[in-house]
Amino acid sequence: GRAGLLTRAAAHAVRPYLQKWDVRSAARVHHFIANSRTVQRRIEHLYERPSEIIHPPVACETFKPQPGKSEDWFLVVSALSGYKRVDLAIEAVRRAGARLKIVGGGPDLARLQAMAGSSEIEFLPWQDAAGLADLYAHSRALLFPGVEDFGITPLESMASGRPVIALDAGGAQETVLPGTTGELIDSLDPDVWAAQLRRFDPVAYAPDVLRAHARTFDRHLYCDRMVDSLEVQWASHTAGPAA
Secondary structure: OOOOHHHHHHHHHHHHHHHHHHHHHHOOOOOOEEOOHHHHHHHHHHHOOOOEEOOOOEOHHHOOOOOOOOOOEEEEEOOOOHHHOHHHHHHHHHHHOOEEEEEOOOOOHHHHHHHHOOOOEEEEOOOOHHHHHHHHHHOOOEEEOOOOOOOOHHHHHHHOOOOEEEEOOOOHHHHOOEOOOEEEEOOOOHHHHHHHHHHOOHHHOOHHHHHHHHHOOEHHHHHHHHHHHHHHHHHHHHHOOOO
């Protein structure tokens, strides 16, 4: 999106050839591992191949619930690029009369700052692990308005004992359990989001339940699943075709 006219024209010209090369290359793959149902469906549609799902890992040991009541602000942790839809979160918070902390950086920073135009919306730079864990643990909820193939930040928030309000699309559909670990919103209308923020009660979501759900995606489980899958595929490959 930030490329010049000549670069965009060249990319448009070579795209069909790259797509054909990609499909031919995919035919040489022995086994696909997808990181979500969203990606699994994409592999099936574009390559006409099945795949196994192994979700990405979350470092649960880095994030922990903190004692005490959550504070009165929502949280966004995201690269500041258009497809992340941080603008939707800002507009919803403004209409709800709520507070928001945004952690991240990127090409949309200046535009989003101008759009926010309020001391109730605070922009913070990328944080180290300890700083990010503290922000998760004290927020009302994480806002996740973009469409991601999977999305790690919702699970980091849950590992911190905090719920998630997410767009009902992409990987969030596999991690956010409505009424248990957060809420899904099937709309890009800021008014719909604002209404959810106004009625949202973080006390309704139990930190131990949130953390237990996040731990089903923990790193050690990911490693076990990946090793098991590779061992099965390697054994099948080395055994050769069935007699």
